[in-house]
Amino acid sequence: MLQAYLEEIRRTELLTPEQEKRLWEQKRQGDIEAHTALMTAYQPLVFKLAMSFKLPESETMELIQEGMVGLLEAAESFDYSRGVAFSLFATYRIKGSMLNFLKKSSSSGLIYLEEELREGFSWGDVLAMEGAAPSEIAERHMLQEKVCLAMNRLPLKEQQVLTGLLVDDATAQQVADTNNISLGHVYRLQKKGVRRIRGMLARFMHEFNKY
Numbered sequence: 001m002l003q004a005y006l007e008e009i010r011r012t013e014l015l016t017p018e019q020e021k022r023l024w025e026q027k028r029q030g031d032i033e034a035h036t037a038l039m040t041a042y043q044p045l046v047f048k049l050a051m052s053f054k055l056p057e058s059e060t061m062e063l064i065q066e067g068m069v070g071l072l073e074a075a076e077s078f079d080y081s082r083g084v085a086f087s088l089f090a091t092y093r094i095k096g097s098m099l100n101f102l103k104k105s106s107s108s109g110l111i112y113l114e115e116e117l118r119e120g121f122s123w124g125d126v127l128a129m130e131g132a133a134p135s136e137i138a139e140r141h142m143l144q145e146k147v148c149l150a151m152n153r154l155p156l157k158e159q160q161v162l163t164g165l166l167v168d169d170a171t172a173q174q175v176a177d178t179n180n181i182s183l184g185h186v187y188r189l190q191k192k193g194v195r196r197i198r199g200m201l202a203r204f205m206h207e208f209n210k211y
Contacts, residue, residue, distance in 0.1 A: 002057045005064070009044045024080035038086075039071060045087055046071055049094050053102075054171050056183065063098045070097030150200040158193035161186055 015023070020041070026034035046067035050060050074090035151159060157179065164175035176186045 001061055005061070006047070009047055012041060012044055015041050020086075021080065024078075024086075027075075028080075035075070038075065039068075042071055042086070042090065043068075045090065046094055049091065050098065053098070054165070056171075056173055063101065066097045066101040067094045070094035073097070146201055147197065150197045153200065154193050154196055157181075158189050158196065161189040162193045162197075165190060 015038075020038070023034045023038050027038060046064055050063040050067055053060070053063060055063065070093040071090055074086070074093040078086055078089055080086070151162060154162070160179050161175055164170045164178065165172065170178070172183055172186045172190075176183045179186075181189075
């Protein structure tokens with residue numbers, strides 16, 4: 001199902017800025033076909049955001065559906081005349097819809113890792129960016145060292161899960177298979193590990209974010 005959807009959106013043609021502007025103008029006038037064309041053009045954005053969660057196929061398809069709801073809501077409140085890119089405007093609404101779905105899901109209890117880290121640190125913070133100033137690279141290396149130390153203090157299973165998901169870029173199912181545990185247990189260990197790291201780094205991140 002997911003592969004079929006991917007094949008479908010691969011056939012989606014990108015809109016030129018002129019085409020998109022014209023479609024937004026037509027949509028404002030109540031043109032349903034223009035609205036449909038815009039939503040179709042932005043389906044790949046929903047797919048990309050859903051795939052970033054790295055969930056099994058069934059959950060990913062549900063995220064896509066929730067993301068499409070967010071896309072439609074974003075389109076209803078978007079004002080193209082303000083000069084803001086719709087992709088940027090819509091991304092927050094789409095991800096918000098997906099996160100709300102995951103939080104309310106009683107069957108899986110899934111929580112997206114970035115949401116867990118948002119109040120403390122993002123995993124991207126530990127990577128020294130290419131072209132960054134020497135002082136910024138030094139800060140990133142320092143943060144990376146702190147995170148690695150915190151990771152090493154985690155219980156073994158939590159270490160294995162976070163290393164698989166964050167360092168090895170494996171899927172949750174691959175981590176479950178490698179460690180001979182259930183998929184649900186992977187998510188529980190992920191959640192516990194992230195919270196432990198946030199707790200261990202709370203004071204450091206408070207000082208780090210001042211600068």
